Amino acid sequence: MKKLLTLILAAALSLTVVSCGSKDDKKITVAASTTPHAEILEQCKPLMEEKGYTLEIKIMDDYVTPNTATNDGDVDANYFQHQPYLDDFNKSNGTKLVSVAKVHYEPYAIYAGTVNSLADIMDGAIVAVPNDPSNEARALMLLEANGLIKLKEGSGLTATKNDIESNPKNLDIREMEAALLPTVLDEAAIAVINGNYAINAGLKVADALAVEDAKSEAAQTYANVLVVHEGNENLDKVKALVEVLNSDAIAEYITNTYAGAVVSMK
Numbered sequence: 001m002k003k004l005l006t007l008i009l010a011a012a013l014s015l016t017v018v019s020c021g022s023k024d025d026k027k028i029t030v031a032a033s034t035t036p037h038a039e040i041l042e043q044c045k046p047l048m049e050e051k052g053y054t055l056e057i058k059i060m061d062d063y064v065t066p067n068t069a070t071n072d073g074d075v076d077a078n079y080f081q082h083q084p085y086l087d088d089f090n091k092s093n094g095t096k097l098v099s100v101a102k103v104h105y106e107p108y109a110i111y112a113g114t115v116n117s118l119a120d121i122m123d124g125a126i127v128a129v130p131n132d133p134s135n136e137a138r139a140l141m142l143l144e145a146n147g148l149i150k151l152k153e154g155s156g157l158t159a160t161k162n163d164i165e166s167n168p169k170n171l172d173i174r175e176m177e178a179a180l181l182p183t184v185l186d187e188a189a190i191a192v193i194n195g196n197y198a199i200n201a202g203l204k205v206a207d208a209l210a211v212e213d214a215k216s217e218a219a220q221t222y223a224n225v226l227v228v229h230e231g232n233e234n235l236d237k238v239k240a241l242v243e244v245l246n247s248d249a250i251a252e253y254i255t256n257t258y259a260g261a262v263v264s265m266k
Contacts, residue, residue, distance in 0.1 A: 071096065
């Protein structure tokens, strides 16, 4: 009898553990960078509540921890990156992460430093660009679109400084950490800066010298995505968040709040 009671108790505890550990409960935890991702997610909270879910946001402003936390199951999802970065991260780290929605893109823009127009750029001028591979390629493509350089045919989304085929003004392309780009505008003629760092620095897309076209290959490729661990794509809470992030209400918030520095993919 005692043995039977022990077995029954063990089975009950086992069921409790399974129930508590269910991946498809009513709470979804998302790792996100502060701007604009966490701000957008804050607007999703009441909409998720209407669907019966609690949305918890964990701020993670580096580009590694959100992915490792999602892969390890510490959070349900993350929202901070674009697909090329995710693909490279999976390849380099053996993680199994997948995107479930394109939410927005942050247009790359050329911001004035020591010159006030692209026509004023002198021979040998310093041009600051991001130093990480995917973002550098995007910056170089924008410089090419504005006639400042020409890249080797086919280099496109994988372009580096070594792929610059023609540089008529002998521009001094300086690669640096993306977060530092706004701090060198008093030294560089121009800097190519991505949306979140521009926002944080108080820069406005409306004041930029040139902006990435919404229909460009780069803009479409580098949309910021909601990411989950492979196998969790069809969880009800994940599908609910995808629906909310792609709603008219969130698209309207993005348009009204970021003045073109963040653009909804809806």
